[in-house]
Structure formats: C-alpha cells, structure tokens
Amino acid sequence: MGDAEGIGLWAASAPVVGAPMAGGASTPELVAAVGAAGGTGFLAGGYATPEALAEQIARTRGLTGRPFGVNLFVPGPDDADPDAVAAYARTIAPEADALLAPLGEPRWSDDAYPAKLDLLRSDPVPVVSFTFGVPAPADASALRAAGSAIVVTVTTLDEARAAVEAGADALVVQGAEAGGHQGSFDDAEERTAPLLDLLAEVRAEVRLPLIAAGGIGDAAAVRKVLAHGAAAAQVGTALLRSPESGASDTHKQALADEVFPGTAVTRAFSGRRARGLVNRFLGSYTAEAPAAYPQVHYLTGPMRKAAAREGDADRLHLWAGTAYRSAEERPAADIVRDLAEGA
Numbered sequence: 001m002g003d004a005e006g007i008g009l010w011a012a013s014a015p016v017v018g019a020p021m022a023g024g025a026s027t028p029e030l031v032a033a034v035g036a037a038g039g040t041g042f043l044a045g046g047y048a049t050p051e052a053l054a055e056q057i058a059r060t061r062g063l064t065g066r067p068f069g070v071n072l073f074v075p076g077p078d079d080a081d082p083d084a085v086a087a088y089a090r091t092i093a094p095e096a097d098a099l100l101a102p103l104g105e106p107r108w109s110d111d112a113y114p115a116k117l118d119l120l121r122s123d124p125v126p127v128v129s130f131t132f133g134v135p136a137p138a139d140a141s142a143l144r145a146a147g148s149a150i151v152v153t154v155t156t157l158d159e160a161r162a163a164v165e166a167g168a169d170a171l172v173v174q175g176a177e178a179g180g181h182q183g184s185f186d187d188a189e190e191r192t193a194p195l196l197d198l199l200a201e202v203r204a205e206v207r208l209p210l211i212a213a214g215g216i217g218d219a220a221a222v223r224k225v226l227a228h229g230a231a232a233a234q235v236g237t238a239l240l241r242s243p244e245s246g247a248s249d250t251h252k253q254a255l256a257d258e259v260f261p262g263t264a265v266t267r268a269f270s271g272r273r274a275r276g277l278v279n280r281f282l283g284s285y286t287a288e289a290p291a292a293y294p295q296v297h298y299l300t301g302p303m304r305k306a307a308a309r310e311g312d313a314d315r316l317h318l319w320a321g322t323a324y325r326s327a328e329e330r331p332a333a334d335i336v337r338d339l340a341e342g343a
C-alpha cells in the first residue's frame with residue numbers, strides 16, 4: 001500500500017478508529033465490528049506474545065475483509081531504580097496478600113518488540129502504529145516496503161516533529177483526556193494538554209493526517225475534532241463495554257458504577273502514567289508509585305489478574321478516559337455508527 005491508500009483509510013465511510021487496547025480489550029471480534037460500521041479497528045500488540053499476535057491477526061482476517069491495524073509498544077530504557085521498585089513492592093505487598101496473590105517479578109522487558117516487528121514484516125497488515133516512541137528508520141522503511149502505513153502516537157508538538165522525521169504516514173494526537181497509558185516517548189512529565197489544544201498546535205505545523213484521541217464519547221465530540229482538522233477520531237473507552245470488547249466484567253461493570261468519582265492519572269499499577277477510574281488502589285498509592293515501567297506492571301500483574309477474576313474493582317487498573325460515562329453496553333458496530341453520525 002502506498003501513502004495515498006494508507007491515508008485513505010482515515011477517510012473510511014466512518015471516520016472512527018477503534019483504539020488498540022492492550023491487556024485483552026481489543027479482540028479480533030472488536031476489530032471486525034468496528035470495520036463493519038465503516039471504521040478502522042486496531043489489534044493491540046502490547047503485552048501479547050508474537051505467537052498470540054499472529055493468531056489474532058489470522059483470526060481478524062477470517063472475520064473481516066476490511067483493513068485494520070496492529071499497535072506495538074516501543075520499548076524504553078532499562079533505567080528504573082531497583083531500590084525504589086523494592087520499596088514500592090513492600091508498600092503494596094498487603095494488597096496482593098489480601099487476594100492471596102503473589103507479587104510478580106519486577107523485570108524490564110522489550111515486550112518481544114523485535115520479534116513482533118519480524119512478524120509484521122513477514123506477514124504485513126495495512127497499518128502498524130507505535131506508542132511510547134518512534135520506530136527506528138530501518139524498521140519503518142522495512143514495514144513500508146512490506147506495504148504497511150506507519151502511524152505514531154504523539155502527546156506533544158516535539159513528539160509530532162520526531163514522528164514526521166521518522167517517516168510516519170499519520171499521527172495519533174493523544175490529549176490528556178485519554179484512557180489508558182499516555183503515549184509519551186518519555187514518561188518523566190505528565191501530559192496535560194487538552195486534546196483540542198494539542199490538535200491545533202500540531203495541525204498548525206504538520207501536514208499529515210491526524211487521528212484525534214482522548215475523551216471522545218459522542219458524535220458531537222467526533223464532529224468537533226473533525227472541525228478542528230482531524231482526519232478521524234480514535235476511541236478506546238467508548239468501546240470498552242461492548243460485547244466484543246475483551247475487557248474483564250469487573251472493568252466493564254466499574255465503568256457504569258456511580259461509586260467511582262471520576263478518573264485520574266497514575267503510575268500505581270504499571271509504573272507509567274495512565275488514566276483510570278479513581279478506585280482505592282489508585283487513591284492510596286499514586287503518590288508513592290515510582291517511574292518504573294514495565295517493572296511495576298509485572299510486579300502488580302498477579303494481583304490485578306486475581307482482582308479481575310474475583311470482581312475486586314478496588315485493586316484493578318480500571319483504565320478509562322474522561323468521557324467514560326458515555327460508554328454504553330451495546331454492540332461495537334452500533335457505537336461506531338452513532339459516533340460517526342453527521343460526520
């Protein structure tokens with residue numbers, strides 16, 4: 001696929017992109033449902049083994065003939081402070097104990113990024129998107145030579161410039177309202193730019209198609225980002241409660257539970273800033289959580305798995321964007337059609 005065709009994806013009949021959501025929410029069924037409504041779905045390569053990702057790609061192809069994308073996490077440096085991680089492990093140990101879960105081994109990992117790139121080079125998909133950084137020039141050119149369009153998530157104008165430099169065909173412009181991890185290349189500073197401000201800033205300088213993400217929950221919000229120069233709107237939280245979403249029932253129910261007062265950004269669950277519903281764990285440990293991704297992700301993993309299984313919404317990462325109250329329990333294709341209405 002050349003650039004023009006890749007860019008044409010964002011002008012699909014519904015200018016809505018189903019966000020990649022790692023950890024189980026993005027399923028082949030969800031990708032197919034987004035495609036059935038004329039949008040573009042994404043599989044989440046983050047945390048998946050290359051084998052599991054290959055299987056998801058094959059299953060998606062069996063369910064839909066529509067173009068779809070695969071998202072990868074660009075690995076960061078192995079620079080977490082082991083003492084800070086050990087201190088945090090001691091602090092949160094009682095929470096894991098309460099669920100009879102062990103603490104996980106806090107290790108660095110490249111998330112099998114090179115093997116996933118190999119997979120996508122040998123078995124290309126229409127779009128490959130990157131989060132937490134830019135692909136190396138050689139990797140980007142190999143993927144483009146294989147026929148994939150390249151998309152990079154950015155949270156600042158500087159990141160947008162770096163993505164252009166790296167040869168991106170389109171950018172996901174992620175505002176501070178977004179659910180899940182902030183896609184920043186560097187997690188040192190919290191990204192606080194609201195989506196429309198960031199979009200205007202990037203639009204003024206960058207000529208690539210921009211996919212706006214963060215806090216988009218209804219058709220009016222989609223129309224607004226399109227009016228501000230976006231080629232499409234990317235939604236994550238809006239799809240989480242659909243039957244096609246693989247989010248846990250505990251997560252799905254929490255999104256509709258009035259007990260949660262809102263969302264906040266925290267490193268408490270993974271060691272990297274992410275927005276989720278304010279539950280007890282987030283409220284108790286955000287101040288102490290170190291900048292240590294993915295070490296803290298692995299440390300809290302068994303506790304979070306047990307919490308999801310046991311229906312314990314207070315010890316689970318309940319990723320959610322600011323518009324989570326509009327997330328509905330409806331088929332994903334209906335949600336996408338409604339979001340695209342009037343666009």
Ligand SMILES: Cc1cc2nc3c(=O)[nH]c(=O)nc-3n(C[C@H](O)[C@H](O)[C@H](O)COP(=O)(O)O)c2cc1C
Nearest residue numbers: 019021022131178179180214215235236237319321
């Ligand atoms: C549960 C969940 C998991 C996510 N996982 C990923 C991911 O694997 N890769 C990625 O680029 N973005 C991920 N995101 C962020 C989305 O791509 C997108 O920026 C965000 O969902 C947009 O904000 P919204 O949730 O308010 O719609 C995730 C978001 C959520 C809610």
